[in-house]
Amino acid sequence: MDMNINVLVVDDFATMRRIVKGVLKDLGFKNIIEADNGVSALKDLKTEDVGLILCDWNMPKMNGLELLKTVRSDEKFKDIPFIMVTAEGQKQNVVEAIKAGVSNYIVKPFTPETLKEKLEKVLG
Amino acid sequence: MDVRLINPFIDATLHVLETLASTKATPGKPYVKKDGVARGDVSGVIGLSGEARGTISVSFTEKCILAIVSKMFGDEIEELNDEIKDAVGEITNMISGQARQKLEKEGRSLKGAIPSVIVGKNHSISHITTQPIIAIPFSSELGDFTIEICIED
Numbered sequence: 001m002d003m004n005i006n007v008l009v010v011d012d013f014a015t016m017r018r019i020v021k022g023v024l025k026d027l028g029f030k031n032i033i034e035a036d037n038g039v040s041a042l043k044d045l046k047t048e049d050v051g052l053i054l055c056d057w058n059m060p061k062m063n064g065l066e067l068l069k070t071v072r073s074d075e076k077f078k079d080i081p082f083i084m085v086t087a088e089g090q091k092q093n094v095v096e097a098i099k100a101g102v103s104n105y106i107v108k109p110f111t112p113e114t115l116k117e118k119l120e121k122v123l124g
Numbered sequence: 125m126d127v128r129l130i131n132p133f134i135d136a137t138l139h140v141l142e143t144l145a146s147t148k149a150t151p152g153k154p155y156v157k158k159d160g161v162a163r164g165d166v167s168g169v170i171g172l173s174g175e176a177r178g179t180i181s182v183s184f185t186e187k188c189i190l191a192i193v194s195k196m197f198g199d200e201i202e203e204l205n206d207e208i209k210d211a212v213g214e215i216t217n218m219i220s221g222q223a224r225q226k227l228e229k230e231g232r233s234l235k236g237a238i239p240s241v242i243v244g245k246n247h248s249i250s251h252i253t254t255q256p257i258i259a260i261p262f263s264s265e266l267g268d269f270t271i272e273i274c275i276e277d
Contacts, residue, residue: 012238013210013211013213013214013217014206014207014210015193015196015207015210015211015213015214016214018197019144019196019197022197022198058217058236058238060238086221087217087218087220087221087222087236088221088236089221089222089224089225090224090225090228090233091228092233107221107222107225108214108217108218108221109139109140109143109144109218109222110143111143
């Protein structure tokens, strides 16, 4: 895994951003950008060279699924690995995210090992 | 209220606390709560909709939630600040999500709203009042907390 990529962590809960950021730092990722909704995340995507998106589903302004669809329909961002990190583990949600092109899916709460495993699958 | 709705929320609560804060909690005997006063100092409340409508809440004593969040962050937190409120919202969200995932497997599909958090001694919790409020007290090494479930069939 390339630890030098910029990782964009999108979640409206500061608690979850802090937990995800802590695990990423422990794994060796150096550059972590935080956004608290899809609209802020899109602004970050335009100004930063993002190599991975970890995104919540339920957020105000623009939710994770809307952000995923926007990212996948944009020529510049469509190939960025996108992992949904969400409390929404119902089958219908997972299917919707897969149809929209999600790279992987993590149901909260998760252990650091689960996050590591999914990152290795997505980043190689 | 269908009692089969209760176990998924108990299981979800135990799983969330164990995964987030490495804390094993023990559920006590469920009872019907007759008043609206929270059994804790900080509560997360979340609305449910879909095949059934309702609310669930999680109320922590101050000592308990300070210990849980300190353990989650690996950092001592000593007062009920915004970090605690945010964490209670997310814990409530995860309990709701985990329980709804279990309920889906039993053929009941529910959606969860964005949680709200209330802080203060003797604050009240608003549920759907036409249905009984089932309260389940939990004890753990970090302190006590109570979940409340009020769901229309």
